[in-house]
Amino acid sequence: LWPVVRKLAPPGAPAGLLVVTSSALGLWVLSTLVLVVGTAIPGSLRQLVWAPVVFVGIVMAAWFSRGRLNAWRPPKNFDGRVLMWVLVALAAAFWLAGATRPPGYVGGADAYDVLEYHLQVPREHFAAGRIAELEHNCYSYYPLGVEMLFLLNMCLHGGAYAGMYAAKAAHGMFAVLAVVAVYTALKKDDEARARFATVLLATVPFAVYLGWLAMVELAEVCYLVLALLWLREWLRRDHAASAVLVGACLGAACAVKYLSAGLVAGPVLAVMLLFSLPSGRRLAHFALAGAMTLALFSPWLVRNAVYTGN
Numbered sequence: 001l002w003p004v005v006r007k008l009a010p011p012g013a014p015a016g017l018l019v020v021t022s023s024a025l026g027l028w029v030l031s032t033l034v035l036v037v038g039t040a041i042p043g044s045l046r047q048l049v050w051a052p053v054v055f056v057g058i059v060m061a062a063w064f065s066r067g068r069l070n071a072w073r074p075p076k077n078f079d080g081r082v083l084m085w086v087l088v089a090l091a092a093a094f095w096l097a098g099a100t101r102p103p104g105y106v107g108g109a110d111a112y113d114v115l116e117y118h119l120q121v122p123r124e125h126f127a128a129g130r131i132a133e134l135e136h137n138c139y140s141y142y143p144l145g146v147e148m149l150f151l152l153n154m155c156l157h158g159g160a161y162a163g164m165y166a167a168k169a170a171h172g173m174f175a176v177l178a179v180v181a182v183y184t185a186l187k188k189d190d191e192a193r194a195r196f197a198t199v200l201l202a203t204v205p206f207a208v209y210l211g212w213l214a215m216v217e218l219a220e221v222c223y224l225v226l227a228l229l230w231l232r233e234w235l236r237r238d239h240a241a242s243a244v245l246v247g248a249c250l251g252a253a254c255a256v257k258y259l260s261a262g263l264v265a266g267p268v269l270a271v272m273l274l275f276s277l278p279s280g281r282r283l284a285h286f287a288l289a290g291a292m293t294l295a296l297f298s299p300w301l302v303r304n305a306v307y308t309g310n
Contacts, residue, residue: 001026002064010239016184020177028252031148032299038131050155084195088202098212099168114214122151123160133307143300145255146216172211174222185229216256223253224264240285247289251296265293
C-alpha cells in the first residue's frame with residue numbers, strides 16, 4: 001500500500017510513519033484477501049495459491065525501497081545513546097526465543113487461548129481447505145484479522161504444524177511495527193523523547209510476554225499506536241488525509257478483535273469528536289474517520305451477519 005499511503009498522506013508526514021502505516025494496512029489487505037478467497041473458493045488454502053502472492057509483495061517492497069536503501073549510510077561516530085538499541089535488541093531476543101517454543105509451553109494463556117482459538121480455528125480451516133463457520137467453536141465467529149495471517153503461514157509452509165512457528169513470530173512483528181512507528185514519528189521533534197518512548201514500548205514486560213504467543217493483542221497495540229500518531233498529525237496540521245488514516249488504523253484494529261471497538265476505536269474517535277465540535281471542517285474529518293473505521297471493520301461484520309443473522 002506504499003503508493004496509496006504516500007499519495008494520501010499530508011505534506012511533511014514522517015517518512016517512517018508512512019512506511020509502517022503502509023505495512024500495517026497492507027497486512028489488513030492481505031488478511032482480508034485470505035478471508036474472501038478462502039471463503040469463496042474451496043481448495044484455495046494451498047501453498048501454490050499464496051506463495052506467488054507473497055512473492056509479488058516482496059518484489060514490490062524491494063522496488064519501492066531501493067532508493068532509500070541505496071542512500072542509507074551508517075553514522076561514522078556513535079555515542080552513549082546507541083545503547084538504547086541494546087535494550088530493544090534484548091526484548092527482541094526474548095520474543096524470538098519464545099516464538100521458537102511449541103504453542104502451549106509458554107505462558108498461562110497459551111495452553112487454552114492459543115490451542116483452542118487463535119491457532120485451532122485457522123488449523124481447522126486449513127484442514128477443510130476453505131473458511132466456513134465452525135458451529136462447535138464459538139471463537140470462529142470473532143473477527144479473525146490476525147488469525148487469517150496465521151492461516152496464511154500454514155498455507156505457505158504446507159501444514160498447520162509447520163506454519164505454527166511463523167504464526168507466533170507474525171504476532172510479534174506487530175510489536176516491531178509499533179516500535180518503529182513510535183521512533184520514526186517522534187525523533188524529528190524530540191530525539192530524547194523518541195528514544196524513551198521506543199525503549200518503553202519495546203521492553204514493557206507484557207508486550208514481550210505477548211510476543212511469545214500466537215495471539216492478537218500486539219496487533220491491537222500496533223494499530224492503536226498508528227492511530228494515535230496520525231491523530232497527533234491531524235491535531236497539528238488539520239488535514240483530512242490524517243483523519244482518513246486514523247480511521248483506517250482504527251478499522252484494522254476492530255478487524256482484529258471485537259474489544260477494539262470499545263478499547264481502541266471508541267476512545268480515539270471520542271477525542272476526535274471533542275476537538276471537532278468547534279469546527280465544521282473538523283466535524284467532516286471526524287465523519288471521514290468514522291466511515292473508514294466502519295469500512296475496514298465491515299468484512300467481519302458482513303461475515304458474521306451471513307453466518308448468524310446478527
